[in-house]
Amino acid sequence: MELSEREVAEAAVKAGASADEIMKKMAEHKGCETNSDGGKKASCGTEAGQNDLAPEIWEKVKNHPCYSEEAHHHYARMHVAVAPACNIQCNYCNRKYDCANESRPGVVSERLTPEQAAKKVLAVASTIPQMTVLGIAGPGDPLANPEKTFKTFDLIAKTAPDIKLCLSTNGLTLPDHVDTIARYNVDHVTITVNMVDAEVGAKIYPWIFYKHKRYTGKEAAQILTDRQMQGLEMLTARGILSKINSVMIPGVNDQHLVEVNKAVKSRGAFLHNIMPLISAAEHGTVFGLTGQRGPTAQELKRLQDSCEGEMNMMRHCRQCRADAVGLLGEDRSAEFTTEKIMEMDVNYDLATRQAYQARVEEERLAVSGAKANELQILAGVESDIKILIAVATKGSGRINEHFGHAAEFQIYELSTGKGAHFIGHRRVDLYCQGGYGEEDALETVIRAIKDCHAVFVAKIGGCPKKDLLAAGIEAVDEFAHEFIEKSAITYFKRYLEGVKDGSIIHVEKGDAEIRPGEVAVDVAAVAAE
Amino acid sequence: MSLKIAASCVNCSACEPECPNEAISAADGIYVIDPAKCTECIGFHDDPQCALICPIEETCVIDNNYPRYQPAA
Numbered sequence: 013m014e015l016s017e018r019e020v021a022e023a024a025v026k027a028g029a030s031a032d033e034i035m036k037k038m039a040e041h042k043g044c045e046t047n048s049d050g051g052k053k054a055s056c057g058t059e060a061g062q063n064d065l066a067p068e069i070w071e072k073v074k075n076h077p078c079y080s081e082e083a084h085h086h087y088a089r090m091h092v093a094v095a096p097a098c099n100i101q102c103n104y105c106n107r108k109y110d111c112a113n114e115s116r117p118g119v120v121s122e123r124l125t126p127e128q129a130a131k132k133v134l135a136v137a138s139t140i141p142q143m144t145v146l147g148i149a150g151p152g153d154p155l156a157n158p159e160k161t162f163k164t165f166d167l168i169a170k171t172a173p174d175i176k177l178c179l180s181t182n183g184l185t186l187p188d189h190v191d192t193i194a195r196y197n198v199d200h201v202t203i204t205v206n207m208v209d210a211e212v213g214a215k216i217y218p219w220i221f222y223k224h225k226r227y228t229g230k231e232a233a234q235i236l237t238d239r240q241m242q243g244l245e246m247l248t249a250r251g252i253l254s255k256i257n258s259v260m261i262p263g264v265n266d267q268h269l270v271e272v273n274k275a276v277k278s279r280g281a282f283l284h285n286i287m288p289l290i291s292a293a294e295h296g297t298v299f300g301l302t303g304q305r306g307p308t309a310q311e312l313k314r315l316q317d318s319c320e321g322e323m324n325m326m327r328h329c330r331q332c333r334a335d336a337v338g339l340l341g342e343d344r345s346a347e348f349t350t351e352k353i354m355e356m357d358v359n360y361d362l363a364t365r366q367a368y369q370a371r372v373e374e375e376r377l378a379v380s381g382a383k384a385n386e387l388q389i390l391a392g393v394e395s396d397i398k399i400l401i402a403v404a405t406k407g408s409g410r411i412n413e414h415f416g417h418a419a420e421f422q423i424y425e426l427s428t429g430k431g432a433h434f435i436g437h438r439r440v441d442l443y444c445q446g447g448y449g450e451e452d453a454l455e456t457v458i459r460a461i462k463d464c465h466a467v468f469v470a471k472i473g474g475c476p477k478k479d480l481l482a483a484g485i486e487a488v489d490e491f492a493h494e495f496i497e498k499s500a501i502t503y504f505k506r507y508l509e510g511v512k513d514g515s516i517i518h519v520e521k522g523d524a525e526i527r528p529g530e531v532a533v534d535v536a537a538v539a540a541e
Numbered sequence: 542m543s544l545k546i547a548a549s550c551v552n553c554s555a556c557e558p559e560c561p562n563e564a565i566s567a568a569d570g571i572y573v574i575d576p577a578k579c580t581e582c583i584g585f586h587d588d589p590q591c592a593l594i595c596p597i598e599e600t601c602v603i604d605n606n607y608p609r610y611q612p613a614a
Contacts, residue, residue: 097555098553098555099594107553152553221593224590
C-alpha cells in the first residue's frame with residue numbers, strides 16, 4: 013500500500029523520530045535526498061522566551077527568529093530581494109555593492125521578480141521545513157517598491173499561507189502603506205530609526221526623495237523622523253508588531269539612541285535592535301570612506317544594557333543580507349539561486365512542514381524544561397562578579413564546535429542574578445579579503461573575544477590553547493557536547509568558589525571587536541578617547 | 542534636451558515608476574530613457590524625477606545631444 017506523505021510524516025512523529033529523521037524519511041518517501049546540513053539545525057534556546065509577554069503577542073513571535081531570541085535557535089527565515097529601489101540615501105549604505113561573499117544589509121547576489129520570489133519561497137519552504145518567516149528587506153526599501161513588494165506577498169499568501177510575512181523599511185512612505193500592510197496580514201514590520209533629532213539625522217542622511225522633491229540636511233531628516241514616528245503609531249494602532257532597528261554610529265548617534273529608545277517605546281514598539289555600524293573603506297560607503305568607525309563590543313553592550321530596562325532589546329541580530337536564507341547566522345542562499353530554483357520540481361508540502369515543526373516544538377520544550385533546573389546550580393550563591401564567556405556552537409544549544417572551525421562565537425554573560433545570559437555574538441570569518449593564514453586567524457579570534465574570561469569549545473589544539481591563555485582567555489573543552497548554559501553555570505560556580513578561596517584572582521577584562529575580520533577598530537585607541 | 546542614464550547605473554529601478562512620461566525602461570543591465578518621450582518632467586514637476594531619486598551621482602543627467610524640450614503652447 014502506498015502511504016501518503018502525511019501518513020509517513022505522522023508515523024515518523026509517533027515513532028519519536030527527531031526532526032532531521034523526519035526530513036530524511038520524507039525524502040526517502042519521495043525518492044530523493046535532502047540537502048540538509050544537519051549540524052547547523054539548531055534546536056535549543058537560551059532564554060525561556062515566553063518571559064512576560066501577553067499570550068497573543070507570544071503567539072505572534074514564538075516562531076519568528078528575529079522577534080524571539082529563543083526562536084532563532086529553532087526557526088529559519090528568508091529574505092527575497094524583490095525591492096531594489098530606495099527613496100533615501102544613507103551614509104552607511106552603498107547602492108553599488110553586489111557581492112556573493114559579503115554579509116551585511118543591502119547586499120544581494122541577484123534580484124528577483126515577484127514570481128521568481130514566490131517560487132523561491134516554495135522551494136525553500138519544502139527544503140527547510142523550519143523556515144517560518146518570509147521577509148522583504150531590500151536591497152532597497154520595500155515600500156519604495158510597493159507594487160513588487162505587495163505582489164510578492166499576494167502570491168505567497170495564496171500558495172504558502174502558513175508562512176509569516178514581514179518587511180523592513182526606512183519608514184518614509186510607511187504611513188501611506190499601513191492599511192495595505194494590514195490587509196496582507198503582515199504582522200511584523202521593522203523600521204530603521206537612527207535618530208529622532210534632525211540635527212543628528214543630517215549627519216546620517218544626505219538626502220531623501222519625498223513627494224517629487226529631493227530634500228537635504230535637517231529638512232530631510234525632519235520629514236523622515238516625522239514620517240517614521242507617524243508610521244509607528246499607525247502600526248501600533250492596528251496591532252501590528254514593530255521592531256526598531258538602529259545603527260549605532262559612535263560620535264554621531266550613540267548617546268542619542270537612548271532618546272530614540274524612549275521615543276519608540278512610548279509609541280508602542282515591541283523590540284529594539286541596536287546594531288553596530290559596519291564600516292570599512294572597501295564597502296565604498298560614505299562612512300567607510302571617511303573612516304567613521306563602528307562601536308567596540310563593550311560600547312555596544314553598554315548601550316544595549318542601558319536601554320534594556322526600557323524595553324526588549326534584540327541582541328541576536330546577524331545584520332543579514334537582503335537575500336539571506338536559513339537560520340540566523342547561517343546562509344544557505346547559494347542553494348537557492350534562481351537558476352537552481354527554476355530547475356527544481358517544487359511540491360509545497362504542508363504535512364511535512366507541520367510534522368517537522370511539531371517535533372521542533374517538542375525539542376524546544378525539553379530545552380526550556382532543562383533550563384529551569386540549570387539555574388538551581390547557582391541557588392544560594394551571590395556575587396557582584398560578572399564575566400563573559402565565548403561559546404563555539406553549531407546549534408542544538410550545545411558546545412559542539414571545534415575552536416578552529418567556528419565562524420562566530422556566541423557570547424554569554426554569567427552572573428548570579430541572571431545565570432547565563434546571551435548577549436550577542438562575534439564574527440570571526442573574513443569576507444572578500446581572500447582568506448588568511450592560521451596565525452592571523454587566531455589573532456582575529458583573540459581580538460573578537462578579548463573581553464571574555466573563557467572560550468568553551470568541543471575541541472582545541474594545544475598551541476591555540478596556550479596562545480589564548482597568554483591573552484588571558486581560558487580554553488575550556490571539558491564540557492564538549494554538553495548544554496551551553498548548564499556548562500557555563502557550572503564553570504561560573506567553580507570560578508566564584510575559586511575567587512572566594514583565593515585560588516583564582518578575578519580580573520576585569522578589556523574590550524573586543526564585533527567583526528574583526530571586516531572592521532579594524534583599534535580598541536586600545538578607543539579606550540584612550 | 543532629454544535625460545540620459547550613464548553606464549554607472551546600478552539597475553535599482555527607482556527611476557522607472559517616477560517618470561510621468563513612461564520614458565524609462567530596463568535594458569541590458571541598466572535602465573534607459575527614450576529621448577522621444579522624455580520631457581525633463583516639464584509640465585509635471587519642478588525637477589526631473591529620475592535625476593532626483595537616482596542614488597548614484599552623475600548617472601542620471603541631462604543629455605546635451607538633444608534640444609531643450611518645448612512644451613506645446
